[in-house]
Amino acid sequence: MNFQPTEMQLQIAQMIRDFGKTNIAPYVTEWDEKQEFPAAVLRQMGELGLMGVLVPQEYGGSGLGYLEYVTVISEVARICGALGLSVAAHNSLCTGHILQFGNEAQKQRYLPKLATAEWIGAWGLTEPNTGSDAMNMKCVAHKEGDEWVINGTKSWITHGKSGEVAVVIARTGNVRDSHGMTAFVVERGTPGFSGGKKENKLGMRASETAEMIFDNCRVPEANLLGNVGEGFIQAMKVLDGGRISIAALSLGIAKGARDAALKYAKERHQFDQPIANFQGIAFKLADMATEIEAAELLTLQAADMKNKKMKMTEEAAMAKYFASEVAVKTANDAVQIFGGYGYTKDFPVEKFYRDAKLCTIGEGTSEIQKVVIAREVLR
Numbered sequence: 001m002n003f004q005p006t007e008m009q010l011q012i013a014q015m016i017r018d019f020g021k022t023n024i025a026p027y028v029t030e031w032d033e034k035q036e037f038p039a040a041v042l043r044q045m046g047e048l049g050l051m052g053v054l055v056p057q058e059y060g061g062s063g064l065g066y067l068e069y070v071t072v073i074s075e076v077a078r079i080c081g082a083l084g085l086s087v088a089a090h091n092s093l094c095t096g097h098i099l100q101f102g103n104e105a106q107k108q109r110y111l112p113k114l115a116t117a118e119w120i121g122a123w124g125l126t127e128p129n130t131g132s133d134a135m136n137m138k139c140v141a142h143k144e145g146d147e148w149v150i151n152g153t154k155s156w157i158t159h160g161k162s163g164e165v166a167v168v169i170a171r172t173g174n175v176r177d178s179h180g181m182t183a184f185v186v187e188r189g190t191p192g193f194s195g196g197k198k199e200n201k202l203g204m205r206a207s208e209t210a211e212m213i214f215d216n217c218r219v220p221e222a223n224l225l226g227n228v229g230e231g232f233i234q235a236m237k238v239l240d241g242g243r244i245s246i247a248a249l250s251l252g253i254a255k256g257a258r259d260a261a262l263k264y265a266k267e268r269h270q271f272d273q274p275i276a277n278f279q280g281i282a283f284k285l286a287d288m289a290t291e292i293e294a295a296e297l298l299t300l301q302a303a304d305m306k307n308k309k310m311k312m313t314e315e316a317a318m319a320k321y322f323a324s325e326v327a328v329k330t331a332n333d334a335v336q337i338f339g340g341y342g343y344t345k346d347f348p349v350e351k352f353y354r355d356a357k358l359c360t361i362g363e364g365t366s367e368i369q370k371v372v373i374a375r376e377v378l379r
Contacts, residue, residue, distance in 0.1 A: 003067075003296075003297065003300040003301075003304070005071070006067070006068075008064070008068060009067065009068055009071045012068055012071050012072060012075070013071055013075050015048065016050070016072065016075040016076055016079075017075065017079075019044075019045070019048065020075075020076070020079040020080075023041055023044060024041065024076075024079050024080050024083060025079055025080075028079070028080045028206075028348075028351070029345065029351075031080075031082070031205070031206035032082065032205045032206055032351060033205075033345075035198075035200070035201075035205045035206065036206060037086075037159075037162055037206060037207065037208040038083070038206060039120060039162055041083065042083075042086060042087070042090070042117050042120060043116075043117045043118070045076075045087065045117065046115070046116040046117025046118065047116065047117075049061070049062040050062075050072050050076070050087060051087065051090055051091065051095075051114070051115060051116065051117040052091070052095065052111070052114060052115025052116065052117075053068060053069045053072050053091055054066070054069055054091065054092075054095075054096065054099065055095060055099060055111050055114070055115040059099075059107055059108070059111035059112055059115060060111065060112035060115040060116055061111065061115035062115075065303075065307045066241075066244060066302075066303035066304070066306045066307045067300065067303050067304065067307065069091065069092075069244075069245075069248070069303065070244065070247075070248040070251075070299055070300060070303045072087065072091075072248075073087060073088050073091075073245055073248035073249050073252060074248045074249070074251045074252035074255065075252060076252065077248070077249045077250075077251070077252025077253050077256065078252040078253070078255045078256040078259070079256065080206065081203065081204055081249065081252070081253045081256075081351070081352065081355030081356070081358075082203075082204040082205060082206035082207040082355060083206060083207070084249045084252050084253070085158065085204050085207040085249060085355075085358070085362075086158060086159065086206075086207045086208075088242075088245035088246065088248070088249050089121075089122075089123065089158035089159065089207075089245075090114070090117070090120060090121045090158075090159070091245070092238070092241050092242045092244070092245040093121070093122075093123030093158075093167070093238060093242055094114065094121025094122055094123045094163070094165065094166065094167050095111065095114045095115065095121050096238055096241055096242070097123060097167045097183065097225065097234065097235075097238045098110050098111060098114070098167065098185065098225065099111060100234070100237065100238065101183065101225050101226045101230075101234050102185075102225055105222070106185065106222075106223075106225065110165060110185065113164075113165075114165070118164075119163075119164035119165050120159050120162060120163045120164055121159065121163055121164075121165055121166065121167070122157050122158060122159040122160055122163030122165070122166040122167075122212065123157070123158070123166065123167050123238075124139075124154035124157050124160075124166055124167065124168040124169065124212050125137075125154070125169050125235050126154060126155055126156045126157070127139060127152070127153060127154055127155055128153060128155045131156075131365075132364070132365060132367075132368050134169075134232065134235070135175070135176045135177070135178060135180075135181075135232060136175060136176060137152075137169070137170070137171050137181065138152055138171070139151070139152025139153065139154060139168070139169075139170045139171060139214065140152055140170055140171045140172070141170035141171070141172050141182060141184065142172070144218075146220065146221045147218045147219065147220055147221065148182075148184060148218070148219050148220075148221065148223070148224065149216055149217070149218050150168065150170050150184065150186070150192070150193075150214040150217045150218075150219065151214055151215065151216060151217070152170065152214055153196065153211055153212070153213050153214070154168065154211065154212040154214075155196075155211050156199070156209055156362075157209065157210060157211065157212050158207060158208065158209055159208055159210075160195055160196070160198075160208065160209065160210030160211055160212045161195030161196075161198060161208060161210040162195075162208050163188065164187065164188045165185060165186070165187050165188065166185070166186050166188075166193075166212060167183055167184070167185055167186075167225065168183070168184050168185075168186050168212070168214070169181050169182070169183050169184075169231040169232065169234075169235050170182060170184065170214075170231070172228055172229065172231075173229060178232050178233060179229040179230075179232070179233075180229065180232070181229070181231035181232040181235075182224060182225075182227075182228050182229060182230065182231040183224070183225040183226060183230070183231040183234050183235070184219050184223050184224055184225065185219070185223045185225060186214075186217065186219055186223065190217055190218070190219060191217065191218065192214060192215045192216045192217030192218065193212070193213070193214055193217045194212075194213050194215070195210050195211065195212060195213070196210060196211025196212065196213045197210060197211050198210040201358075202354050202357065202358075203351070203353075203354030203355040203356070203357060203358055204354075204355050204358050205354075239363060239364060240306075240312065240313055240316050241306060241316070242363045243302070243316040243317055243319065243320035243363060243364065243369075244299065244302050244303050244306060244316050244319060244320070245363070246320050246323075246324060246359055246362060246363045247295070247298070247299040247302065247316070247319035247320045247322075247323040247324070248299055248303075248323075249359055250295065250320075250323035250324040250326065250327035250356070250359040251292065251295055251296055251299055251323050251326075251327070253327045253330075253331065253352050253355055253356050253359065254288070254291075254292050254295065254323070254326050254327040254330040254331070254356070255292060256348070256352050257288075257327075257330050257331040257334040257348075257349055257352035257353070257356070258285075258288045258289070258292060258330055258334065260334060260338075260347070260348050260349050260352070261284075261285065261288070261333070261334035261337045261338070261349065262276075262285060264337060264338055264341075264347075265281050265285060265337055275337070281337055284333045284336070284337060285337075287329075287333070288330050288333060288334075291326045291329065291330065292326060292330065294322065294326075295319070295322055295323035295326045295327075296323075298315070298318055298319040298322055298323065299319045299323055301315055301319070302315040302316040302318070302319040313372060313376060314372070314373055314376035314377070317364075317369045317372040317373050317376070318369075318373055320363070320364065320369055321366050321369035321370065321373065323359070324356075324359035324360040324366060325360060325366060327352075327356040327359050327360075328356045328357060328359070328360060330356075331349065331352040331353040331355075331356040332353060334349040334352060334353070335349050335350060335353050337349075
């Protein structure tokens, strides 16, 4: 299996590095400290084709595959994990759901605006009391005439306040019935749809995470995605792709932390020599290099299978689980290599350390990934 980067992947990586040097890197600390969501930068990235990576060109997207998508997310996250998270959620969740399950009219209406980031997307599955237990959702939708009326709250939603359009999964049948939920597209400005509390987070602080509140929110029948009762099954398929996103996000954060630690270990002198000469430091760098390589291969394997339309539930879960844990360990070791300086905001590793942790929680915790992997292994 050869995963040498293609010419296209190398060009994408260079474009993001060039763009990031001017438009992202100088502002990362400021955005983080102010919890400022840089929507204008996402729109600039939309102009570069980074917000509709998987969307066919006929709908205004880049028409690329999952290998290129992994490159996009990991290269953005290498500079700023929070921005990487926003790019990933927009591409794979909201846009990805409409791309995968929308009808032609819905694709024509939403994908061109999402692919260019004229509209930023949100995706609503999680609720205050139903994280991993999604089939127990309380947000409900019932039909009145040719409209659906949605009531309830979604929480931990990327772009929950700022997104111009959201895909929302609501209960239309019995609790814990996998065919009891339905997906809808809801546009910002629809009466009864509002943003709620914005979360004050440990990391990923420049990526907006907020509640979405539905109070007798009426959407037309035309906004239903697929058929009634398919929402949960659609969401699980969307999350298979989403796990590749978070694996790529984790990979980028790990590489960013590793890059910083490697540079510092060569430059920092103690006892009249670079600290990289000491085995305690060198072995940490060796572990980082090995584990990042393994995480990248798992991620690229899942992406390759997704491209080929193969079943990749197990492989995506493995990639997400392993890469996210590697990101946390790499960032932790990077802080240790920096010593006291790693604990200050003068150096980048403390932010990679804070950002990494979300990767083991969002879009299915590490524990849930183990459940998925075990279920597949025991089939």
